[in-house]
Amino acid sequence: MTHPRFSPVASLAACLMAxxxxxxxxxxxxxxxxxxxxxxxxxxxxxxRLVLAVxxxxxxxxxxxxxxxxxxxxxxxxxxxxxxxxDIKTGKLIPGLATAWKYGADGKTFEMKLRPxxxxxxxxxxxxxxxxxxxxxxxxxxxPDSLHGQTRYxxxxxxxxxARTDTDVVFHLTKPDGQFVLAMSETQGGAEVxxxxxxxxxxxPVGIRGAHVGTGPYQYLSRExxxxxxxxxxxxxxxxxxxxxxxxxxxRFVREPSTRLAALLTxxxxxxxxxDDLQVQAVKQGKKALQGIFPGVRVFGQMLCCYFKEEPGxxxxxxxxxxxxxxxxxxxxxxxxxxxKDEMNKAFFGGRGQNMIVNHFHPTRDGxxxxxxxxxxxxxxxxxxxSKRLLAEAGYGPSRxxxxxxxxxxxxxxxxxxxxxxxxxxxWNAVGVKVNLISIDAAExxxxxxxxxxxxxxxxxxxxSNQWTGLSVTNTSFATGGGVRTVKMEELITELTNTLEExxxxxxxxxxxxxxxxxxxxxxxxxxxxxxxxxxxxIGSWAFPGSLxxxxxxxHNIKAAR
Numbered sequence: 274m275t276h277p278r279f280s281p282v283a284s285l286a287a288c289l290m291a292x293x294x295x296x297x298x299x300x301x302x303x304x305x306x307x308x309x310x311x312x313x314x315x316x317x318x319x320x321x322r323l324v325l326a327v328x329x330x331x332x333x334x335x336x337x338x339x340x341x342x343x344x345x346x347x348x349x350x351x352x353x354x355x356x357x358x359x360d361i362k363t364g365k366l367i368p369g370l371a372t373a374w375k376y377g378a379d380g381k382t383f384e385m386k387l388r389p390x391x392x393x394x395x396x397x398x399x400x401x402x403x404x405x406x407x408x409x410x411x412x413x414x415x416x417p418d419s420l421h422g423q424t425r426y427x428x429x430x431x432x433x434x435x436a437r438t439d440t441d442v443v444f445h446l447t448k449p450d451g452q453f454v455l456a457m458s459e460t461q462g463g464a465e466v467x468x469x470x471x472x473x474x475x476x477x478p479v480g481i482r483g484a485h486v487g488t489g490p491y492q493y494l495s496r497e498x499x500x501x502x503x504x505x506x507x508x509x510x511x512x513x514x515x516x517x518x519x520x521x522x523x524x525r526f527v528r529e530p531s532t533r534l535a536a537l538l539t540x541x542x543x544x545x546x547x548x549d550d551l552q553v554q555a556v557k558q559g560k561k562a563l564q565g566i567f568p569g570v571r572v573f574g575q576m577l578c579c580y581f582k583e584e585p586g587x588x589x590x591x592x593x594x595x596x597x598x599x600x601x602x603x604x605x606x607x608x609x610x611x612x613x614k615d616e617m618n619k620a621f622f623g624g625r626g627q628n629m630i631v632n633h634f635h636p637t638r639d640g641x642x643x644x645x646x647x648x649x650x651x652x653x654x655x656x657x658x659x660s661k662r663l664l665a666e667a668g669y670g671p672s673r674x675x676x677x678x679x680x681x682x683x684x685x686x687x688x689x690x691x692x693x694x695x696x697x698x699x700x701w702n703a704v705g706v707k708v709n710l711i712s713i714d715a716a717e718x719x720x721x722x723x724x725x726x727x728x729x730x731x732x733x734x735x736x737x738s739n740q741w742t743g744l745s746v747t748n749t750s751f752a753t754g755g756g757v758r759t760v761k762m763e764e765l766i767t768e769l770t771n772t773l774e775e776x777x778x779x780x781x782x783x784x785x786x787x788x789x790x791x792x793x794x795x796x797x798x799x800x801x802x803x804x805x806x807x808x809x810x811x812i813g814s815w816a817f818p819g820s821l822x823x824x825x826x827x828x829h830n831i832k833a834a835r
Contacts, residue, residue: 319834501526679697742822
């Protein structure tokens with residue numbers, strides 16, 4: 274079996290996620306909430322339904338996997354599995370529903386050996402996972418009307434899929450692609466295994482009515498628009514041997530941090546992620562803070578401005594908004610230097626955020642250059658006068674202010690996203706920028722972004738994505754994100770995908786990091802610790818990586834208090 278090297282997920286980062294706590298139904302009591310199991314075994318969980326308070330999801334609400342990118346599919350990460358899994362103890366890629374994989378000699382084929390006899394949910398109605406399901410997955414995500422963030426990638430990267438037998442599948446790639454192994458793993462999202470047999474019989478689910486069947490330790494139960502989603506334990510043994518403690522898990526969507534805290538303190542929910550000051554209050558009142566294993570989520574400002582007319586990978590087509598002020602690196606640098614990151618870190622995260630030197634990169638990840646640390650103060654350090662001077666050099670000042678739209682949206686994985694956006698707006702106002710704070714429906718925001726309508730806007734963004742996914746989605750034309758693109762970055766991302774030799778890839782990553790750093794391709798903010806506030810009388814422990822988009826994954830590992 275061939276396993277590529279996969280550097281451990283960042284060492285200080287993950288998201289202080291806004292796990293919203295709704296204030297309505299109590300947790301469903303277990304049949305034996307206080308007593309021990311027969312024969313003197315461990316005590317039963319105190320509730321049958323574990324309620325996790327989470328932020329409302331960004332984007333359109335749907336259960337259709339081809340439209341669910343990482344910011345929205347994470348609530349089902351214990352429902353759907355991937356050919357290649359993540360070892361949450363080491364951060365390395367390991368066998369999932371595939372037992373082995375390898376590239377062909379020319380790098381244009383990717384072969385996988387699949388596990389046999391893995392049943393789909395549904396009590397046998399939809400049979401077992403087979404190679405044809407992966408061919409359907411690729412076809413599904415590549416449809417012309419699919420909205421997934423990796424749709425463009427799969428369309429451009431995969432020429433065809435060959436199911437040789439039920440357990441042998443070959444992806445024929447359009448060109449050598451050193452990143453395809455990540456595309457098939459749970460670190461990226463997009464390759465959630467789903468049943469072709471179900472699709473042939475029923476079609477894809479519409480909106481939130483129904484869902485694809487999966488193979489994970491939990492199955493879909495129900496969902497209410499903007500309110501909650503519930504998954505249910507599969508009562509037959511899972512192929513890994515995992516048997517979750519809780520019969521059901523409810524993700525309850527509530528935006529306000531104070532409501533989440535109140536619901537946690539009154540026992541209406543059993544976990545909530547809170548801003549630092551509210552988390553301190555929760556712990557003082559008897560709650561417990563649990564941390565992810567590999568903090569790796571970061572928060573940053575994504576500049577929406579710089580789309581190529583034809584995408585993906587066609588910089589020669591020119592830009593949709595060539596005259597956008599954010600096309601000027603002096604403006605992008607000025608916006609960075611106007612932000613007092615130390616002040617923001619203390620105000621929003623109690624000083625626990627780690628300074629982001631360059632987005633998507635970290636000393637534990639590929640391509641790190643210590644020179645960026647030495648240069649950071651001059652390039653990104655807080656300096657109001659330098660910011661004003663750079664804006665003046667770019668032609669902006671009192672008589673001609675820079676106009677900038679800033680979205681006050683909830684941020685996946687980060688509590689208080691709208692407040693962070695407002696704080697950034699205040700810093701930019703202080704250097705003469707005319708900031709328009711924009712409140713917009715998440716679905717409408719996503720639709721306009723897909724249509725490339727933003728010419729000079731900034732969105733506060735949170736993600737725990739791996740290095741490749743974060744880069745490709747936010748700073749290249751190969752996915753549907755809207756961050757800064759440059760011609761040089763398009764060339765470098767092509768070089769990276771064409772480089773299969775591990776000993777050469779690190780150097781390409783370093784060149785990519787230099788382009789991100791020197792071109793100021795985003796507002797660099799923080800890596801954050803992943804911490805959840807839990808009721809210790811209900812939840813005993815939870816092994817979760819804390820570094821995947823959505824942060825609160827691997828809920829099948831939540832152990833009941835004993």
